[in-house]
Every structure is written in structure tokens, then in C-alpha cells.
Amino acid sequence: MATTTAKKPCAKCSNGSAVTTCDGCQQSFCTRHFVEHRHELSQQMNNISQEHVLIRRDLSKETPKHPFFNRIDTWERESINKIQAAAETARADLRHLLDRTKNDLNLSVEKLTTELNSCQQSDDFTENDLKRWTEQLKELRKNLEIPSAISIVNEDDIESSIRLIRVYDKQQKQQVTQRPFTPVIRPVENRIHNIKDLICINNEKFGEIDGKANLSE
Secondary structure: OOOOOOOOOOOOOOOOOOOEEOOOOOOEEOHHHHHHHHHHHHHHHHHHHHHHHHHHHHHHOOOOOOHHHHHHHHHHHHHHHHHHHHHHHHHHHHHHHHHHHHHHHHHHHHHHHHHHHHHHHHOOOOHHHHHHHHHHHHHHHHHHHOOOOOOOOOOOOHHHOOOOOOOEEOOOOEEOOOOOOOOOOOOOOOOOOOOOOOOOOOOOOOOOOOOOOOOOO
């Protein structure tokens, strides 16, 4: 007995006259609708090709300025302003302290001048006086050339620090800048009470001192 093979219905018209099956979507179509289906696929392919051409064209153009550049520029200006303000404050404090040091030295020199003139005119001095005056002159010369009460230190003031901004790849969660460093710029507070006070603007720390301190770089 001969067997009859049932035809698959067309996915578009539902008639049992499908003649072929699409390997992509696995749907069966009659002749007319298969032609239409291929035409739709061809149109989609054309759209993809056009978008591909547009992307290649846009890539060949000059890269537009990313909005993050504005944020970086703003951060740079604000950081520079903070640095310049801290530096100017430090210079002002240093000038003030140097002026006070010089004034104190002038007073000491004037006092020594009066004593030397008096003793020299009266021929009233001994070896001990000469030794004492020599030491005083050495000390005055030293303080004139390198003021011993001035130091440069770094203040740990978190509120005045400049935080470094960094660029990350969000997909790889990887920082683009490989060697992060956070510079800390501190405003200098004016704490001048006497010749032994300090100003603070850089790398080392000192408290209020009795005696001499050297300038460290």
C-alpha cells in the first residue's frame, strides 16, 4: 500500500504547501513566502552593511572630546590653585620669619657693637672677653647665613589634601594609570611666637624646639 507523506504547513499562510525549510529559523515556507523570507533577510543584511559602513566612517573622524576631559581639566585647575595658595602662604610665612630673625640679629649686633666700642675705648678687656666675643660673632654669622629656627615639615591635614583622580576600564575593572600617587598639599599656618617657632610646608616634622635645628631638604 502506498503511503502519503503529509506536507508541512507554511509558517506564513498556514497552508499545507510548504516546499522548503529555512536552516536559520527552522521554519517551513511555501514558494511565495520563502522568496519573501529571503528578501527580508537580504534587507536586514543591507541594514547591517550600512551600519558597518557608518561605524567605520565615524571611527575615521577625529575623536570628539570626551566629557571626562572637562572633569580632569577642572580637577587640574582646582589642584593648581590649592598648590599655588599653599606655596604663597608658605613664602609669606618664610619671609615673615626671616625678617623677624634678621631684626633679632640686628638687636644682638647693636648690643655687641656698644659693648665692643666701650671696652675697646677704655682698653678694658681680657682673654675671656675676646673668646666670648669671638664665639658670639661666629654664632651671629651662622644664624645670618642659615637661620637655625626655620624648618620645613609636612602637615597631616586630610581636609586640605589633593586627591589624585584615576581612569579605570569599567569592563576589565582595571586601573589605566599603573603607579598611583596621592600628593598631599598642605596650607601653612602662621605660628610665629618667637625666633624658635617653625613654619611647616614639606617633608619632615618638628615640634617647638629649644636650641638649633637644621633646614632639611
